[in-house]
Amino acid sequence: MKKKYGAKKPELEELGRVRDRISFLYLEHAKLNREDSAIKVLDDRGIVLVPVALISVLLLGPGVDITHRAMELIGDSGTAVVWVGENGVRQYAHGRALNHSSRLLEAQAKLVSNKRTRVEVARKMYQMRFPNEDVSKLSMEQLRGKEGARVRKVYRDQSLKTGVAWERREYNPDNFEASTPINKALTEAHQALYGLSYSVIVALGASPGLGFVHTGHDLAFVYDFADLYKAKYSIPVAFETVKKFGKVDISDNTRLAMRDAFSSGKLLLQMVADLKYLLNIKDDADENFAVMHLWDDKQGLQNFGVQYHEMDED
CATH class of the missing domain: 1.20.120.920 (CRISPR-associated endonuclease Cas1, C-terminal domain)
Incomplete structure (x- = not known):
């Protein structure tokens, strides 16, 4: 059996709220790996463990090497990743959005x-x-x-x-x-x-x-x-x-x-x-917690994950 490393994937309710997270973290010239539920950042000054679930947006600058396992943790934690130039003065690509909701x-x-x-x-x-x-x-x-x-x-x-x-x-x-x-x-x-x-x-x-x-x-x-x-x-x-x-x-x-x-x-x-x-979004809104619904043109939003039955025609 394949050995699993690190903590289990967190539930959405366990993740830090947007308003409680550090807004942005910029990294450059470093190697990023995963250690349990943290990102291990290694550069010429030493090693720092970053609790990625408390970061809103991770800006990856020049010279960053990041492992698949680190990206896995970042994705599970609902942290947005943007590959940028030095100190964010260029935008090259981005991973997922911070929000789990649309x-x-x-x-x-x-x-x-x-x-x-x-x-x-x-x-x-x-x-x-x-x-x-x-x-x-x-x-x-x-x-x-x-x-x-x-x-x-x-x-x-x-x-x-x-x-x-x-x-x-x-x-x-x-x-x-x-x-x-x-x-x-x-x-x-x-x-x-x-x-x-x-x-x-x-x-x-x-x-x-x-x-x-x-x-x-x-x-x-x-x-x-x-x-x-x-x-x-x-x-x-x-x-x-x-x-x-x-x-x-x-x-x-x-x-x-x-x-x-x-x-x-x-x-x-x-x-x-x-x-x-x-965009008229309240600052205290918890946009990172998604609630999935089914759309209905007459009845409004309906519950997701429910088995619906065929309706009899009049």
Whole structure:
């Protein structure tokens, strides 16, 4: 008989609640294995045992080697896994969502499928950019124009603040090196922000493709979400990086600066709260505990795991 290692698979009710877990744990240049109900993390400083059931999202950075048994435990514990660049500034792939339920995904799909609620969510996104103004009566066209003016002002203000010359935003995806230093820095900074936004969205079980402002792309919601933070993070970081380093190692220096900004600004925690706010999800909801139902168009949700009998026709 094959020997079984480690503790038995936990029941859903035994897992830590979302609100009681550590939000995110980032690891890099380490070997991960399983020891009983913990992940054994080995790096050049020694060994640490991590109780993975208390982690919401595990971010695996460069240089991580992880065993099949470690992934088995992570999956059983309801912990989301996202493979990222250094300190989360790139998103390469993800495993499962944190949630065992589809609550966020269903809420997002419902909101985006109705014209009225879709506009409401879009307005909430714009309202977050204009906290001191009422945008509830503005059309989408008016909101786009208002946002465009705001972003142009942010560019001008950062140019004046840092002394970095600014003309206009230019980005050629096929020829990165042809851009000016500030446009290179902006591209790198925005990409880092997209990566972190993607990580949060998929880790919490929402869809990166169901956008409210952007549409028709598998990352539409990522662009929606990241736009909330460009004026505070990626744009200032890009200008400060060019001011400090000029043309030297623009890509690396910008990524490192974004990494530090994410950490000092506690952006991950803010993103989690903002995503739930946009999708009308209560902070105290236990999304990791799924309750399976059968859908009925007339009687509403019905019990799952019950043997039903054929109904007599009238």
